[in-house]
Amino acid sequence: MRFDIITIFPELIHGYLREGVLGRGQAKGLIQVHTWNPRDFSDNAYRRVDDRPFGGGPGMLMMAPPLLAAIAAARAANPGAPVLYLSPQGQRLQQSAVQDFAGVEGLILLAGRYEGIDERVLAEVDAEWSIGDYVLAGGELPALVLMEAVARQLPGLLGHADSAAEDSFADAGLLDCPHYTRPEVVGGKKVPEVLLSGDHARIRRWRLQQSLGRTAERRPDVLAQRVLSAQEQQLLEDYRRQDGE
Numbered sequence: 001m002r003f004d005i006i007t008i009f010p011e012l013i014h015g016y017l018r019e020g021v022l023g024r025g026q027a028k029g030l031i032q033v034h035t036w037n038p039r040d041f042s043d044n045a046y047r048r049v050d051d052r053p054f055g056g057g058p059g060m061l062m063m064a065p066p067l068l069a070a071i072a073a074a075r076a077a078n079p080g081a082p083v084l085y086l087s088p089q090g091q092r093l094q095q096s097a098v099q100d101f102a103g104v105e106g107l108i109l110l111a112g113r114y115e116g117i118d119e120r121v122l123a124e125v126d127a128e129w130s131i132g133d134y135v136l137a138g139g140e141l142p143a144l145v146l147m148e149a150v151a152r153q154l155p156g157l158l159g160h161a162d163s164a165a166e167d168s169f170a171d172a173g174l175l176d177c178p179h180y181t182r183p184e185v186v187g188g189k190k191v192p193e194v195l196l197s198g199d200h201a202r203i204r205r206w207r208l209q210q211s212l213g214r215t216a217e218r219r220p221d222v223l224a225q226r227v228l229s230a231q232e233q234q235l236l237e238d239y240r241r242q243d244g245e
């Protein structure tokens with residue numbers, strides 16, 4: 001899968017890609033990541049990419065011509081890839097969208113800076129996405145967040161040790177269950193005995209029950225989107241009873 005990222009700080013992208021699953025994914029050839037710097041498409045001697053907003057107001061905006069030229073170059077290199085602009089005005093990125101993106105050949109990610117971009121650039125943007133209701137200094141972190149969430153879904157990217165299968169939200173939107181590893185006792189706290197029982201069916205049930213209970217407690221909005229089976233309803237009732245709810 002090919003990612004083309006439009007950014008005035010390419011090193012923020014390449015630096016992050018040197019480590020971890022994305023670095024390994026690149027080395028394995030599972031993902032290709034290219035950056036396009038609008039400064040290289042600026043038509044003035046100072047490689048200027050920003051200017052003051054018409055109508056006044058604080059800060060600077062990214063000018064349209066260098067961005068449009070960078071988008072055109074990315075489209076030529078990654079034909080058919082949708083252009084996604086990361087911004088707080090976008091639709092909220094959720095795992096369901098991440099899974100959809102994992103099925104496409106390529107993505108072009110536009111990372112803004114300053115107060116944002118000239119509105120006329122959006123004529124060349126297929127969709128606007130937000131990673132959350134807060135304001136960052138640039139779109140590079142959101143681009144990396146989207147790219148990493150999507151890349152993790154690609155077959156072969158994660159080793160078994162960090163499989164995406166048991167992610168939170170992986171199986172139709174439940175929070176992940178608690179996890180434990182050695183040592184068995186930490187600060188007097190023992191590992192739940194079920195996990196030491198070797199009874200894999202019982203362990204699976206316990207983990208599902210914990211996921212259901214946690215989701216009900218912490219994200220009832222997420223649980224409301226899931227139709228529970230009779231077994232899941234019983235597990236959740238037992239969880240609540242044990243929890244003294």
Ligand SMILES: Nc1nonc1C(=O)N[C@@H]1CC[C@H](O)C1
Pocket residue numbers: 086087088112113114115116129130131132133134135136137138139142
């Ligand atoms: N939240 C977000 N989800 O995606 N992008 C953002 C975000 O804060 N972007 C910044 C706004 C102005 C600056 O240009 C970049």
